[in-house]
Structures are given as C-alpha cells and as structure tokens.
Amino acid sequence: MSAPTTDAPFLTEPDADAADLASATRQTSVYVYEAPLRIWHWVNAAAILVLCLTGYLIGSPPPTMIIDEATHQFVFGYIRFAHFAAGWVLVVGFLGRIYWAIFGNHHARQLFYLPIFNGRWWKEVWFEIKWYLFLERAPKKYVGHNPLAQLAMFFFITLGVSFMIVTGLALYSEGLGQDSTLYKMFGWVFTMVGGNSHVVHTIHHLGMWWIIIFMIIHIYVAIREDIMSRQSIVSTMISGHRTFKDDRPD
Amino acid sequence: MSQIETFYDVMRRQGITRRSFLKYCSLTASALGLGPAFVPKIAHAMETKPRTPVIWVNGLECTCCSESFIRGSHPLAKDVVLSMISLDYSHTLMAAAGHAAEAALEDTIEKYKGNYILAVEGNPPLNEDGMYCIVGGKPFVEQLRHAAKDAKAVISWGACASYGCVQAAKPNPTQATPVHKVITDKPIIKVPGCPPIAEVMTGVITYMLTFDRLPELDRQGRPAMFYGQRIHDKCYRRPHFDAGQFVEQWDDENARKGYCLYKVGCKGPTTYNACSTVRWNEGTSFPIQSGHGCIGCSEDGFWDQGSFYDRVTDLTQFGVEANADQVGMAAAGVVGGGVALHAAVSALKAAQKKSQDTVSQSEEV
Ligand code: HEM
Ligand code: HEM
Ligand code: SF4
Numbered sequence: 197m198s199a200p201t202t203d204a205p206f207l208t209e210p211d212a213d214a215a216d217l218a219s220a221t222r223q224t225s226v227y228v229y230e231a232p233l234r235i236w237h238w239v240n241a242a243a244i245l246v247l248c249l250t251g252y253l254i255g256s257p258p259p260t261m262i263i264d265e266a267t268h269q270f271v272f273g274y275i276r277f278a279h280f281a282a283g284w285v286l287v288v289g290f291l292g293r294i295y296w297a298i299f300g301n302h303h304a305r306q307l308f309y310l311p312i313f314n315g316r317w318w319k320e321v322w323f324e325i326k327w328y329l330f331l332e333r334a335p336k337k338y339v340g341h342n343p344l345a346q347l348a349m350f351f352f353i354t355l356g357v358s359f360m361i362v363t364g365l366a367l368y369s370e371g372l373g374q375d376s377t378l379y380k381m382f383g384w385v386f387t388m389v390g391g392n393s394h395v396v397h398t399i400h401h402l403g404m405w406w407i408i409i410f411m412i413i414h415i416y417v418a419i420r421e422d423i424m425s426r427q428s429i430v431s432t433m434i435s436g437h438r439t440f441k442d443d444r445p446d
Numbered sequence: 447m448s449q450i451e452t453f454y455d456v457m458r459r460q461g462i463t464r465r466s467f468l469k470y471c472s473l474t475a476s477a478l479g480l481g482p483a484f485v486p487k488i489a490h491a492m493e494t495k496p497r498t499p500v501i502w503v504n505g506l507e508c509t510c511c512s513e514s515f516i517r518g519s520h521p522l523a524k525d526v527v528l529s530m531i532s533l534d535y536s537h538t539l540m541a542a543a544g545h546a547a548e549a550a551l552e553d554t555i556e557k558y559k560g561n562y563i564l565a566v567e568g569n570p571p572l573n574e575d576g577m578y579c580i581v582g583g584k585p586f587v588e589q590l591r592h593a594a595k596d597a598k599a600v601i602s603w604g605a606c607a608s609y610g611c612v613q614a615a616k617p618n619p620t621q622a623t624p625v626h627k628v629i630t631d632k633p634i635i636k637v638p639g640c641p642p643i644a645e646v647m648t649g650v651i652t653y654m655l656t657f658d659r660l661p662e663l664d665r666q667g668r669p670a671m672f673y674g675q676r677i678h679d680k681c682y683r684r685p686h687f688d689a690g691q692f693v694e695q696w697d698d699e700n701a702r703k704g705y706c707l708y709k710v711g712c713k714g715p716t717t718y719n720a721c722s723t724v725r726w727n728e729g730t731s732f733p734i735q736s737g738h739g740c741i742g743c744s745e746d747g748f749w750d751q752g753s754f755y756d757r758v759t760d761l762t763q764f765g766v767e768a769n770a771d772q773v774g775m776a777a778a779g780v781v782g783g784g785v786a787l788h789a790a791v792s793a794l795k796a797a798q799k800k801s802q803d804t805v806s807q808s809e810e811v
C-alpha cells in the first residue's frame with residue numbers, strides 16, 4: 197500500500213462500491229440507473245420541454261386567431277392547460293424522484309447531495325473542469341455521474357426545478373383562489389417577493405431560461421461524452437447499464 | 447355628554463331621517479356581503495355604541511383618495527359616513543383651518559385617547575429628517591407618530607400610505623415610506639389603489655365603525671372582501687383571453703372589438719382589487735371597460751414593474767433595461783455559442799489525437 201490512497205482509482209469513491217469496481221474493471225457493465233429513475237428522466241425531460249414551450253407562449257402569446265366566437269374558442273386556454281398539466285407531471289415526478297432517492301440504489305441519491313466536505317471529490321471536479329478545458333488528454337471513468345455533472349445537476353435541476361415548482365405552484369394557487377389549500381401552502385412565496393404577484397411571474401420566467409441553459413449544456417455534454425469518454429452515456433439512460441470502452445482501472 | 451353620543455345621534459343631528467338610517471343599514475349589510483339578518487344588528491350597534499371618531503391625516507399624496515371618497519356612489523352611504531367622520535379632523539373636508547384645525551386635532555386625540563381611528567392618506571418622507579413634507583410647521587412624520595400613538599387602529603388609504611406609490615418609486619429621493627414601516631405597534635389595514643374605489647373606502651370604514659374591529663385581511667393586510675380576487679378573475683374580457691384573442695396594437699380592429707388587453711400590458715392577472723366587480727363612478731365603468739389595461743395600482747411597487755404596456759416587463763437588475771426573455775436569450779446565446787465552439791475544438795482535438803496515435807503507432811512498428 198505504498199501508493200497514496202488519494203491516487204487510487206476514482207471508481208472506488210464515492211459512488212462506486214466494490215462490486216461496481218470489480219464489474220467495471222472487467223469491462224462488463226454496471227447496472228446504474230434503475231427503471232423508475234430512467235422513466236422519471238424521460239418523463240421529466242418531456243414535461244420540461246412542454247413547460248418551456250407553453251411557458252414562453254404564456255409570456256408572449258401567439259398572434260390572435262379568430263376561429264370562432266370567443267365562447268367556442270379556447271386556444272390560449274389550451275396552452276395554459278398544457279402548461280399546468282405538464283407542471284403537475286413535473287411536480288408528481290419530482291416527488292417520486294425524491295422517494296426513489298431514498299429507496300432506490302445509491303446512484304439515485306447523487307442528484308440530491310454534494311459531497312462538499314470530501315476533498316477528493318473537489319479534486320475530481322477540478323479534473324473534470326480541466327478535461328473540458330482540453331487540459332487533460334484522457335477522461336476518467338465514472339460509474340455514476342462525473343463530479344462536475346453532479347455539481348451542475350444539483351444547481352440546475354435539484355435547485356432549479358424546485359424553484360420552478362414552488363413559484364409555479366404559487367402562481368397556480370392564485371388561479372384556485374386565496375381560500376384554496378394550495379394558496380395557504382404557497383402564499384408565502386408572494387410575501388417573500390414583497391407581495392406583488394407580477395414579480396413571481398418575472399422570476400418564474402427567468403427560471404425558465406436557467407433550465408434552458410441546463411438543457412443546452414446537458415444534451416451537448418451527454419452526446420459529447422458518449423463519443424469521447426470511456427463509458428457509455430446516452431444508452432445508459434435508456435438501458436440503465438453503464439458499459440466501459442476499455443479496462444484500465446480509472 | 448359627548449362620551450355617550452352614538453352614531454345614530456350624530457346622524458339624526460345631521461338631519462338624516464330614521465327611514466334613511468334603516469336604508470343605510472341594509473345598504474351597508476349588502477355592500478359588505480352580509481345577509482339581511484345583519485341589518486338589525488348594524489342598526490342596533492349604531493344606536494347604542496358611542497361614535498368612533500376618525501382622524502384623517504395627509505402626508506405626501508395627491509388627494510386622489512379624498513377625491514374618490516367624496517364621490518361614493520350611494521349618496522346615502524356617502525352622507526352618513528361623511529357626517530360621521532368630517533366632524534373630527536380632516537384637512538380637506540373640515541371647516542376649520544390653521545391653528546384652529548391643529549387645536550381640533552389635539553382636542554380629538556385628548557378626548558378619545560385609544561378610541562379613535564387614524565386614517566392616513568399619503569406617506570411620510572423620512573429623508574432629511576422628514577423635511578420634504580411639512581404639516582403645521584413640523585415634519586409630517588411627527589404628526590403621524592403623534593396621532594398614531596393613541597389610535598385604536600390605522601387605515602392606510604391608497605397606494606401611497608400602503609406601499610409608497612409614485613413618490614416611493616425608484617430611486618425614491620425623499621425616502622417616502624409606507625405607514626406600516628413607520629407605525630409598527632398598531633393594527634393597520636391597507637386599502638390600496640390609486641385611488642381606492644369609493645365604495646371600498648366607505649365599506650371598509652363603515653365595517654370598522656359598526657363592528658368595532660378590522661375586517662378579515664389578506665396576506666398583505668388588505669380587506670379580503672374587496673381585495674380577495676384579481677381583476678382578471680372577474681374581467682368581462684376574460685373569454686377573449688382564454689380564446690387567445692388579443693388587442694395586438696392600440697387602435698387595431700381587435701381593440702375596437704373589445705378583445706383582451708393582455709398583450710398590451712394589462713396587469714389584471716396580477717392585481718387584486720374590486721374594479722371589475724364594483725367598478726368606478728357609480729358603477730359606470732372601469733379602466734379595462736374603457737379600453738385601457740389595468741396598471742396594477744393596488745399592488746406593491748406598481749411603478750417599478752416596468753412599462754404599463756408590456757406583458758413581459760423590463761428588469762433593471764442586469765444593468766441594462768431588458769426583459770426576462772431578452773436576458774435569458776442572451777445568456778442562452780452565449781452558452782449555445784460556447785457549446786458550438788467547444789464542440790468544434792473537441793472535434794479538432796479528437797482528430798489531432800487520432801493522427802498522433804497513428805503516428806506513434808507507426809513509429810513503434
Ligand atoms: C421547468 C418548469 C417550468 C417552466 C420552464 C415554466 C415556464 C413558465 C413561463 C415562462 C411562464 C410565463 C411567465 C410570465 O411571464 O407570466 C409560466 C407561467 C406559469 N407557470 Fe410555469 N413553468 C414551469 C413549471 C411550472 C409548474 C411546475 C407549475 C405548477 C403547476 C407552473 C405553473 C405556472 C402558472 C400557473 C403560470 C401562470 C400562467 C398565467 O398567468 O396564465 N409552471 N411558466
Ligand atoms: C429537458 C431535458 C432534460 C432534462 C431536464 C434532463 C435531466 C437529467 C437529470 C436530472 C439527470 C440525472 C439523473 C439522475 O441522477 O437522477 C440526467 C441524466 C442524464 N441525461 Fe438527461 N435530461 C434531459 C434531456 C436529455 C436528453 C435529450 C438526453 C439524451 C441525449 C439526456 C441524456 C442523459 C443521460 C445520458 C444522463 C445520464 C448521465 C450520466 O450517465 O451520468 N437527457 N438528465
Ligand atoms: S383585459 Fe386584462 S384582466 Fe381582462 S381578461 Fe384580459 S388580461 Fe385579464
């Protein structure tokens with residue numbers, strides 16, 4: 197054991213257990229993302245896509261259409277309905293995702309915490325930054341998310357989607373009325389911004405762009421890593437299995 | 447004797463008949479959304495309870511609240527309420543002026559310690575020790591504190607007293623400050639609007655005088671019976687909103703047809719007030735009915751929410767005036783550009799690595 201432990205393959209820490217490691221170094225696959233998580237990923241992605249499209253249109257409605265008398269026409273109503281329906285899918289899905297973080301495998305917990313007290317983890321974040329800045333020749337192997345991805349997921353998704361859910365439900369509760377249970381649960385959001393609901397619309401709207409920026413980076417990185425990294429990426433989120441392209445240990 | 451003077455006594459003294467008094471009681475009951483069973487209760491309260499005096503002070507304001515108030519649509523309610531309150535102290539409505547007026551104020555405070563209602567129109571500017579608003583030779587903030595000290599409750603009339611309104615809009619050079627940030631130890635009811643609707647004002651004051659308590663308030667301290675729903679919730683143009691039929695430009699065909707004003711900046715969806723139900727000027731009309739969007743005058747900081755004519759309004763927090771979409775698109779554009787560049791460099795590096803690998807392989811052989 198003369199080799200300092202800090203240089204040990206990252207696979208051992210913090211997200212891979214002994215079985216993962218043994219499996220990975222033999223170039224077989226590791227089952228990382230269980231079915232509920234994968235279903236959540238794609239349902240969530242679809243919901244967010246719908247939310248961004250319809251959300252943008254709620255802020256800037258399409259040109260007036262005169263198909264019928266107003267009583268029989270519900271164009272903007274359907275756009276808002278699609279937003280609210282997708283919103284509820286997002287909410288219920290997110291609650292389900294939290295449930296799965298507790299009862300699923302340990303990879304399912306990565307989305308909800310950052311090992312910020314782990315110096316090793318920060319080193320790996322730094323390594324990944326260098327990899328993306330073309331300062332490292334070869335990437336490392338990771339069973340779960342790479343540490344930089346974990347950091348990004350936490351800020352963009354865990355915090356970002358929570359923010360959209362809280363502000364979204366607050367706006368939705370206004371439609372239900374001030375005596376609704378939902379308003380009693382989320383009315384504090386309006387108090388936090390000083391009372392004017394228009395401010396909540398504005399920050400909810402800005403939040404959309406926060407999520408869109410994540411989407412651009414996420415999809416790019418997922419495809420790039422699929423090509424350039426030493427492990428499967430996109431197929432992992434479809435089949436759940438991580439396969440590795442070589443059998444060097446880290 | 448004045449201690450046991452009741453509301454009823456005052457009204458009779460003002461020449462209001464018993465018949466009118468009873469009519470007034472039923473009008474009040476219905477205006478407040480109470481059933482007919484409340485009519486005798488209101489009458490009884492007014493006949494037996496000592497009159498609650500109202501002191502009405504004016505800070506930085508434009509008097510639109512007073513103007514609205516004296517235009518109450520039901521002449522009966524207006525006469526009654528006016529006769530009840532104008533007796534005490536109100537710059538605009540009272541007969542006395544100058545020293546006599548200030549003496550009347552002291553008199554009322556002294557005589558009804560802890561029993562009067564303080565109605566505030568406008569707000570105190572706090573900058574330069576309050577010198578931007580002088581009443582009776584002293585900063586208004588001093589009169590406000592003095593009058594509030596022995597008040598039973600405080601009514602903040604209008605957006606000025608409730609939130610600060612235009613004089614508190616950024617950058618707020620005089621540091622105009624809403625009443626609840628200066629008076630912190632009294633129950634305060636906010637009746638915002640610029641101005642508030644006359645019926646809302648008389649309704650609130652009548653409720654407080656007859657029932658001797660504050661009406662139910664919303665999260666922001668506004669009476670829920672008038673501020674419980676958005677303009678948008680009861681707007682008669684709402685079917686056009688749901689249909690997606692909007693005024694695209696002022697003076698277009700859609701404006702003539704009375705379509706929804708959402709795209710030209712109507713703030714009805716974020717404004718809690720009674721305009722779309724009670725309306726203005728004896729129930730004649732309200733802004734949206736006459737073709738202009740709601741500007742959100744009963745909401746906190748409505749002057750600082752960007753243009754009245756934009757739906758997605760400008761933000762100033764990012765150093766330039768741009769709305770959420772412009773800010774977001776710029777950021778997404780930068781990120782997208784970065785991604786494209788990164789992809790290009792990645793491809794180059796990959797090609798380079800590949801050729802190096804082949805070179806080193808051929809060298810090894
Ligand atoms: C990623 C998630 C989401 C995105 C990108 C998104 C986007 C948007 C956008 C851009 C707007 C227009 C804001 C404006 O300028 O007025 C909006 C409005 C709204 N959103 Fe979301 N939203 C999301 C999640 C949710 C959720 C979870 C709910 C809750 C059910 C929700 C409910 C609403 C409501 C009620 C409105 C106001 C609709 C109206 O005023 O007609 N949103 N959303
Ligand atoms: C709105 C769109 C999307 C959102 C919000 C989203 C969100 C997420 C989240 C939150 C995770 C972490 C999963 C977890 O730990 O629970 C994840 C992982 C992943 N996503 Fe997405 N995703 C989106 C679209 C896509 C698309 C279009 C692709 C495919 C091109 C994709 C491929 C992946 C892959 C491959 C992973 C696993 C990363 C890894 O192996 O470490 N995602 N995504
Ligand atoms: S005019 Fe304004 S309040 Fe009326 S439906 Fe349209 S957006 Fe709502």
Ligand code: SF4
Pocket residue numbers: 639640677717718719721732733734739740741742743744
């Ligand atoms: S319609 Fe809106 S802006 Fe106009 S008075 Fe009513 S609340 Fe104020």
